[in-house]
Amino acid sequence: AKEMGSNFERIPEGKGPYSVGCTDLMTGHSIQGSFLRLYYPSQIGTSDEETIWIPNKEYYYGLSDFLNINRTLGGFFFTCNFGSVTCPAKWNAAFKLGEKYPLIIFSHGLGAFRTLYSAICTEMASRGFVVAAVEHRDQSSSATYYLNEKPALGAKGEASELHKEWIYYRKLKAGEDEVALRQQQVQQRADECVRALDLMLDINSGKQIVNVLPLNFNWMLLKDSIDVQKIAVMGHSFGAATTIEALSKNVQFKCGIALDAWMLPLCEEVYPRVRQPLLFINSEKFQWALNILEIKKLNYKDRERKMITIKGTVHQSFPDFTFLTGNIVGKIFGLKGQLNPNTAIDVSNKASLAFLQKHLGLNKDFDQWDSLLEGKGHDVIPGTNIDLPPMPPQSKQ
């Protein structure tokens, strides 16, 4: 029965000591505003409601557009298979007070959106991080929305009702130059990560913020809850390129983690401007010489660059779909590799935690996984799995 679309598989829970809460935050009434899903250490027992994984049917329509399938068909397929999936975090649970947490800003991939990396985000939150998964409005998301203040029809205009304005995935037009589009989008995406950071810092300073989403979550509890010296940026694929661009824009990001980086959207000019430590975690299959050559252009004297490859993994081993289909369907659609998806995300998360402890100066026990960063371990190899011609020495900077 497992193969027939019923999903006994679940998104894995965080393995750390903290109970995890989740809520959404949207500011402003235009696409210039911020939209993020927050995963955070929560007070146990303050909510027993699990978080809806894909909260609106319009995300299914956007995914159908992205996957080039008919919206009615796709909508039906997604609703049947994923409509009741929850992510293992308690919806609107009370924020856990009493300590300052390091902060991660997370950037999703092409055709994804803020909720699809919950296995990574809940694991980090269970280890004592606050994680803000941004939703990009550059039309690289399958779908996203903002709330328009439109005066309710017929009313005297005093009660303006909020209306969802949906923005769907922008397909490449015939003959369109993809590089130009992606270079423009990566700039907007990096700006949105910086804006999300600024928003979280405002919240940390106790500034009153207006969440235009009708949710009862007390943001004032986050006053003085972020360790503002311990901030990282992280992302998958297009979100990894965004991570690199965001590091070059704001030095408050102390380090970055690039999951299966897609380097096409980046210009050479950015490479000398990325001084912070960078970890590349690659899947076995999403690697090709030109992409690796671009990554190597980030190597400068006395700049920390680490790369590992997780054996038996594919590009989709990082987003949540990898946990939610049976083995046969999963392998056919490239959603699963040979390695068990739970093991794969475990290796990626542990390597990430070890890197974050080292470069954010955490005093936790994540250094137990330092060997993974050297590519030592059952499922990892150091660097890349493709062989390249020897590199000419990088120009000194």
Ligand SMILES: CCN(CC)CCN(C[C@]12C[C@](c3ccc(C(F)(F)F)cc3)(C1)C2)C(=O)Cn1c(SCc2ccc(F)cc2)nc(=O)c2c1C=CC2
């Ligand atoms: C379709 C034609 N073409 C579009 C441009 C390529 C589509 N494609 C391969 C796909 C995503 C795939 C997918 C998802 C989800 C199901 C589902 F059925 F399970 F929902 C199935 C099948 C289809 C595997 C990718 O774009 C891969 N990719 C991604 S995938 C991020 C993502 C998107 C949607 C999700 F639901 C989960 C994760 N993020 C990037 O930043 C980059 C790339 C490539 C370069 C840069």
